[in-house]
Amino acid sequence: MKIIHTSDWHLGQGFIGKSREAEHKAFLNWLLNQVTEKQIDAVIVAGDIFDTGTPPSYARTLYNEFIVSMHKIGCQLVVLGGNHDSVATLNETESLLSCLGTYVIGGVKADLNDQVILLNDHTKQPGAILCGIPFIRPKDVLDSVAGQTGSEKQKALIQAMAGHFMAIFDIAEQKRKQLGGELPIISTGHLTTLASSRTESVREIYVGTLESFPSDKLPPAGYIALGHIHKPMSVSGKEHIRYCGSPIPLSFDELNHKKQVIMVEFEGANVKHIEPLYIPRSQAMYRIEGSLTSIEHQLQNIAVELSSTDNTAWVEVEVSTDDYLSDLQQKILDMCSDAPIEIIKVKRKKATTLQLKSEKPKQSLSELTPKDVFQKRLEQEQLEPADIESLTSTFDSVVAEVLAGEKTDVGNSNGVAK
Template identity: 30%
Template structure:
């Protein structure tokens, strides 16, 4: 049996206000061909199907168009919700999609058996079982008796993740003995290398889960959430497939891929590179260097390349900021678009507050960065500071997931 592991589609994603709908359409077209060529039996999408909990109508249309395009193939499709997704929105059409051999697990079901999906071979017998576990929210992991300190909350979350995977393994073993099992998950594993486009989850990623706690029952663990493709140190093959598209400039050098597992051989995945449909370029230097680099850009036949520009100067000079704005405004090279620009000065003459205003835009700042800067102005002991940060992380997660209720 052949399984294709993907994750983090982030349908509806905007990269500095630039829509990536065309990029996703090209990916689905490529994915369809990839499934046909490799005779894939099962397609997995391990969370973050959408970029927003309340996606736009165009993003929803793309989702259903993609499913209908993939449905034409002889392939079972299993999707789980991620921290960006609304469980209610994903789960709404699940019964209809199930009739089309598409299984959607938006949020952790009350009965965990509903997340256990048997996969039949051509002979009609169950050849594999999949524990399709979505992103596990705080309410799925902690009880009222788990303690209130910062460290208590971290440990309760880790125990909750381990308990959920153990229970899923027990169900697989009892309901489908002697049948190989695979688990899906959407979480932050300890030691994983992140990018700029991922939200912190589970108390600001401080509750990083040690993948060795997955145990050795599952033959393969298909993870989502981390956009950089990578292997995780665990007792069984455990991988992040990564996002198929570049979702931030920090991912511009990542080699995007999907993972193909052929169970007739072994459970070690084969990398299948995803073609790059668009280039992300980061250009930095003085005004003169920026002018030269922008002038040397070559014509191409791909989607417009998106550019991030950083002016770097030794001394603060308001004139340089004006020249940077003019350079960006007058840039008209076909096939390229500047989507972000900023200025940094090594020796800032003005106050730090003025530098903050001139060198950074609002979209450059993350709420956690602003809050951390604020509490750094106060003298708290370490325990109190951790408690405040934990409370902030929980409030931020609640705000980001408020549309799910």
């Protein structure tokens, strides 16, 4: 039995004004080729098929065409809902897609048996049992209890989520016993574990007040296919618990990731082989930083790299300069006006400011005034002087109004007419 574990496609993502349609189409075509070449029996998508609950029509078209193609080559597909997905949008075609060998679990089911799927191998015989667990929302597993403290709510939520994982796993075990006891059990999940890390494009998800789920509360499945984190990684050093990551870089800070899907081969009830299949990048993307001189050299090098291709690179630039340059954006654009390069984003890094920050001792919030906090927050933004002046003036006005209101409240509490 062979499966491919993938997740976080984010079909329909808008990327700083750019469409990812061509990249996603290239990925899906590549994935179909891998399914055929590797003789894959099932593909599992562990959440975030779409980037929003109302994906654009081209994203739905890519999704539907992929499902039809998977049906034509005889490979099963399992789609789990993620935090970006709309349960209703995914479920609206659930019964129709089941006729094409695609299983859709957009959200937690009322009948937990509906989250246990028997997958067939290439001989059409039972090959694995899947515990299909999508992104879990608090209302799916827990009733609200009045009077609980924050820590009590978190503890109750962890227990409820762990209970849901184990309830599905117990049903899968019962089914395995009925079928002879030699089938692997695969579980899924779309969540943040304590051992995982985020990138700029990962939206922080909280199940209630719970930011991350303890990995030791996951079920004892033979393989656990996780989604939500865009960086491929195993969890807590366990090779059978994995995030496969997103198939394309969804932000510039993902450029150093080796984008991949995970191929897992089972022998009997056990994992025989786990192998990442690396995804070729169809869109050239770069993230460069340094002085203006350094930036110019780096852009020239990128142009040389692209000279033998028809590709146009998307570039994020972070410039280190102590000088305020009102025409910084234009200076960068002029550097590559004749090259196949699109400057997607320009950021400033104030070298002196960063140096002073590193030299300053850490301060607690109690040592700072509201104005201090406001100024520190402004330092984190790349703003023009006029914008800083305007925001500071507005802040001062708001603080003055608040202080005036406090004095009025104190006067009224003492019975003094105002």
